[in-house]
Amino acid sequence: MGNKLISKEIQDYIHANLNTDLHTLLLKKSPFPEVSMQEIVQQIKGKQTAQKKFPFLLKEGIIFPPQLNLEQASSEKTALYKSQMLKGNKFIDLTSGFGIDAYYLSGNFNEVTLVEQNQQLLDIVKHNWAVLERDATFINQNLENFLDDDQEHFDCIYLDPARRDQNKNKVFLLEDLSPDILQIKEKLLSKGDQVIIKLSPLIDIKYLVSVLPEIFRIEIIAVKNDVKEAIIFLSSEKKDGIMVNCVNLESEESAFLFRFGEEEKSQVAYSEPEKFIYIPNNSILKAGVFNLISERSGLKKFHPNTHIYTSDQKITDFPGRVLEMEVVESKHIKKKESFNIISKNYPLKPEEIKKKYGIKDGGKDYLIFTQSKKGKIILKSV
Ligand SMILES: C[S@@+](CC[C@H](N)C(=O)[O-])C[C@H]1O[C@@H](n2cnc3c(N)ncnc32)[C@H](O)[C@@H]1O
Structure with missing residues (x-):
């Protein structure tokens, strides 16, 4: 072909x-x-x-697989980010797919092995890697059989399981993935110094930590504030807590690193809106560190269920959006004006708000519809 x-x-x-x-x-x-x-x-x-998604493949001679394999592949940006954390001698990707992760993640290793059950897909990857002048051993096998047969030890084992079915339920379990990580966990940990697994960001972190006590690090990766991946690192060695790192790639924001469990011990202060308003990026919101972000940055929160923060003095290097705003009465919102509308912990969705107030989307000003401890409030950019 x-x-x-x-x-x-x-x-x-x-x-x-x-x-x-x-x-x-x-x-x-x-x-x-x-x-x-x-x-x-x-x-x-x-x-x-x-x-x-992967401009490095816009090269003469590259062949592309069917749509599903393109969709399942990681993006060049997230793969590149993950690659910066890894190096060693032997790397194996047990769920190669279209090989985007494998290509980047194996960059700092001497020996690279790719396992993929889909023969046609693996043939395409083999062809492309020859075009890209990258060496690897390509194994067309079910990874469970490979793990039974192979006696090698690897510095790093990577997996990016496929969703077993197409149901788009928000919460899903590890058992819904192919391969089922819980079934093969012991084998993976006995064969690799560290095992790294990519998961959907929809997966619940507390659930993950409860079923996989070998996790020692979690990376929550957003690109331009869109959370794309949750990456878990496992090792059978005794660990000193679980570090969680939240990043927003393609932004100026710094990463937010914390120890799992810190949120439960952190103190939060509440306040009505002050001059500056802060909305954490979505990787932090996904991690659920709503009180810790307040404690670390010295910002006050509007309400236990409103994850918006405030201060009189501007805090620089906040990992999220910082806006200068004031409280506005609804009667002062003029019809036909354009705003970026944000609704958080508020009964109406942005679409319903637009209809109710006769306003439009866009422009450079923001309107935030939310709740403080005193009740519903509307904030407008100044
Ligand atoms: C989500 S894709 C991997 C995408 C890849 N990380 C990339 O960046 O292109 C998952 C792949 O794992 C393969 N896979 C799933 N279960 C497998 C198994 N038990 N043995 C071998 N391959 C498997 C699927 O065929 C699919 O191609």
């Missing part, structure tokens, strides 16, 4: 159609007898995805 697709004529045709409507293209007959229009469209979708 690979060789046919990388011929100059077919690649030229793919390039010429990068912005063509793909539904229309699929109805046409392929101009090349050796490849179908579906195969061509798969390559176009691959290049389109690569432009945003």
